[in-house]
Amino acid sequence: xxxxxxxxxxxxxxxxxxxxxxxxxxxxxxxxxxxxxxxxxxxxxxxxxxxxxxxxxxxxxxxxxxxxxxxxxxxxxxxxxxxxxxxxxxxxxxxxxxxxxxxxxxxxxxxxxxxxxxxxxxxxxxxxxxxxxxxxxxxxx
Amino acid sequence: xxxxxxxxxxxxxxxxxxxxxxxxxxxxxxxxxxxxxxxxxxxxxxxxxxxxxxxxxxxxxxxxxxxxxxxxxxxxxxxxxxxxxxxxxxxxxxxxxxxxxxxxxxxxxxxxxxxxxxxxxxxxxxxxxxxxxxxxxxxxxxxxxxxxxxxxxxxxxxxxxxxxxxxxxxxxxxxxxxxxxxxxxxxxxxxxxxxxxxxxxxxxxxxxxxxxxxxxxxxxxxxxxxxxxxxxxxxxxxxxxxxxxxxxxxxxxxxxxxxxxxxxxxxxxxxxxxxxxxxxxxxxxxxxxxxxxxxxxxxxxxxxxxxxxxxxxxxxxxxxxxxxxxxxxxxxxxxxxxxxxxxxxxxxxxxxxxxxxxxxxxxxxxxxxxxxxxxxxxxxxxxxxxxxxxxxxxxxxxxxxxxxxxxxxxxxxxxxxxxxxxxxxxxxxxxxxxxxxxxxxxxxxxxxxxxxxxxxxxxxxxxxxxxxxxxxxxxxxxxxxxxxxxxxxxxxxxxxxxxx
Numbered sequence: 021x022x023x024x025x026x027x028x029x030x031x032x033x034x035x036x037x038x039x040x041x042x043x044x045x046x047x048x049x050x051x052x053x054x055x056x057x058x059x060x061x062x063x064x065x066x067x068x069x070x071x072x073x074x075x076x077x078x079x080x081x082x083x084x085x086x087x088x089x090x091x092x093x094x095x096x097x098x099x100x101x102x103x104x105x106x107x108x109x110x111x112x113x114x115x116x117x118x119x120x121x122x123x124x125x126x127x128x129x130x131x132x133x134x135x136x137x138x139x140x141x142x143x144x145x146x147x148x149x150x151x152x153x154x155x156x157x158x159x160x161x
Numbered sequence: 162x163x164x165x166x167x168x169x170x171x172x173x174x175x176x177x178x179x180x181x182x183x184x185x186x187x188x189x190x191x192x193x194x195x196x197x198x199x200x201x202x203x204x205x206x207x208x209x210x211x212x213x214x215x216x217x218x219x220x221x222x223x224x225x226x227x228x229x230x231x232x233x234x235x236x237x238x239x240x241x242x243x244x245x246x247x248x249x250x251x252x253x254x255x256x257x258x259x260x261x262x263x264x265x266x267x268x269x270x271x272x273x274x275x276x277x278x279x280x281x282x283x284x285x286x287x288x289x290x291x292x293x294x295x296x297x298x299x300x301x302x303x304x305x306x307x308x309x310x311x312x313x314x315x316x317x318x319x320x321x322x323x324x325x326x327x328x329x330x331x332x333x334x335x336x337x338x339x340x341x342x343x344x345x346x347x348x349x350x351x352x353x354x355x356x357x358x359x360x361x362x363x364x365x366x367x368x369x370x371x372x373x374x375x376x377x378x379x380x381x382x383x384x385x386x387x388x389x390x391x392x393x394x395x396x397x398x399x400x401x402x403x404x405x406x407x408x409x410x411x412x413x414x415x416x417x418x419x420x421x422x423x424x425x426x427x428x429x430x431x432x433x434x435x436x437x438x439x440x441x442x443x444x445x446x447x448x449x450x451x452x453x454x455x456x457x458x459x460x461x462x463x464x465x466x467x468x469x470x471x472x473x474x475x476x477x478x479x480x481x482x483x484x485x486x487x488x489x490x491x492x493x494x495x496x497x498x499x500x501x502x503x504x505x506x507x508x509x510x511x512x513x514x515x516x517x518x519x520x521x522x523x524x525x526x527x528x529x530x531x532x533x534x535x536x537x538x539x540x541x542x543x544x545x546x547x548x549x550x551x552x553x554x555x556x557x558x559x560x561x562x563x564x565x566x567x568x569x570x571x572x573x574x575x576x577x578x579x580x581x582x583x584x585x586x587x588x589x590x591x592x593x594x595x596x597x598x599x600x601x602x603x604x605x606x607x608x609x610x611x612x613x614x615x616x617x618x619x620x621x622x623x624x625x626x627x628x629x630x631x632x633x634x635x636x637x638x639x640x641x642x643x644x645x646x647x648x649x650x651x652x653x654x655x656x657x658x659x660x661x
Binding site: 022023026030033034037040041044045046047051052053054055058059062063065066069070072073078080082083084085086087089090092093094097098100101102104105109113116117118120121122123124125126130131134135138139142146150151152153154155 | 212215216328330331333334336337338340341344348350351352353355356379382383384385386387388548549550551553554555557558559561562565566569571572574575578581582585589590591592608611612613615616619620
């Protein structure tokens with residue numbers, strides 16, 4: 021069942037790639053092939069693979085463990101880039117690590133301490149020692 | 162220049178203080194990262210790649226560091242496999258079979274020692290083989306035209322489908338996805354935007370560091386957060402130390418495993434996981450008297466030796482042909498390309514300091530690893546005691562910090578996470594990730610050669626099959642594609658075996 025669905029998605033993606041390749045407007049032809057053919061072939065391979073998978077699916081067991089925890093890590097990862105510039109590296113990273121730490125079964129106080137420590141260590145290591153500039157927050161730290 | 166004098170010149174590069182320090186840092190960090198449960202060689206190299214690049218290290222230094230991480234993690238990975246029964250990488254599954262029983266029986270220290278010696282034998286013999294084989298192979302490749310390269314890359318994808326993990330169809334889907342991801346951005350040949358959907362940020366294409374970090378670090382942390390892996394640490398134990406007799410007992414197994422590992426490593430598309438599995442199976446067939454799987458030293462030495470021999474072996478096609486032999490060497494190829502160095506036949510003549518400096522550093526690195534991994538292994542085993550809630554958030558933070566350091570863009574972090582989500586989904590439905598990466602790295606080379614070939618023939622496809630080399634490679638590729646089908650037919654003809 022899962023394999024059939026994956027196969028179907030692959031057919032759609034492959035078809036989309038072929039369609040997109042045909043819409044490319046080529047101003048001048050530098051070589052006889054142009055930019056269209058290669059994506060078209062890949063799209064065809066993808067769609068063909070999808071067909072085979074949809075027709076002869078194997079058995080896939082979807083196994084999820086504690087998926088809300090993975091989701092928590094994911095959501096914090098998606099929020100992190102939005103906070104990175106306004107808050108600065110240290111604060112944003114500490115928040116990311118705090119959330120992730122809780123997701124990995126930490127109690128709040130140890131999680132907070134390790135999160136702040138992690139953020140500080142990486143800031144000193146990367147920004148100060150290795151001289152790779154990381155974003156500073158409003159406080160300039 | 163023959164191999165000896167070239168190697169001597171390589172040692173002059175590898176023995177500079179900077180390169181020695183970096184080699185040491187690489188192998189030590191590699192062992193440490195490899196030792197962490199759930200984090201394998203590819204994660205180690207992916208994590209450090211953006212930092213290497215952001216630091217603007219000279220190319221040979223960066224590659225010495227990345228290679229050190231790679232084969233260093235091959236040494237470190239055995240620690241969590243033996244003591245925790247958690248393999249950090251598919252290549253280490255076989256190590257747990259006899260390693261964990263030994264540790265449970267109180268011989269953890271001896272198990273770590275024999276596997277460390279095995280890693281050294283495999284790693285060093287493979288470097289010696291590489292010293293003498295890389296240049297002849299590169300010379301052979303000098304005669305390759307664009308059509309031959311197209312055929313060679315199709316062959317390596319086909320081998321990946323036949324010998325890699327997962328079903329062949331799913332590997333091809335993964336290859337196609339990797340190639341499509343690489344299409345994003347401006348096409349070099351015509352200046353046309355492809356798959357950018359009007360986004361300015363995507364004009365430059367998907368960054369290689371974001372892709373590797375997303376595929377291998379972010380997705381890994383998401384899977385780990387679900388808590389599917391857990392284990393109890395066995396103590397290294399004060400049991401009977403490894404005796405010289407036991408080491409000698411394992412020598413034939415190690416030599417056989419070196420051969421198997423190196424050969425499979427050199428084959429494009431097959432990496433350490435196939436090698437260690439084959440070495441274990443072969444060793445079991447040769448010398449099992451019912452003790453394999455219950456803590457037989459040879460059952461531990463064989464896959465560990467093969468694993469390290471294959472890691473080094475897989476660097477041979479990467480350096481000599483520009484075609485990576487495994488996922489991690491695909492990352493290294495990406496690193497070469499970021500430095501605008503094209504590995505392949507010309508590397509040994511045009512940039513000998515990079516090629517031979519790297520090879521020479523691997524002799525030194527393996528020696529350093531022997532010292533690090535025999536007396537000091539206890540130190541690395543302590544790393545297993547770091548709680549998950551400190552370790553994994555830290556790795557996540559380091560991943561994002563690395564991507565930011567390279568790109569200086571918060572948007573790139575969103576792309577990285579998006580690729581992480583994709584990789585997580587692919588893992589859940591059983592589509593392997595390594596082909597995605599391999600295809601992404603090779604896409605540019607494949608398309609360029611494909612278009613160059615067709616330009617030569619003014620659009621006629623017959624040119625793809627015009628040279629003897631290309632015909633042989635296509636035939637091999639067809640064989641590799643057809644192989645699983647033949648197997649399927651035989652199975653469906655035979656009475657269906659009970660499903661396992």
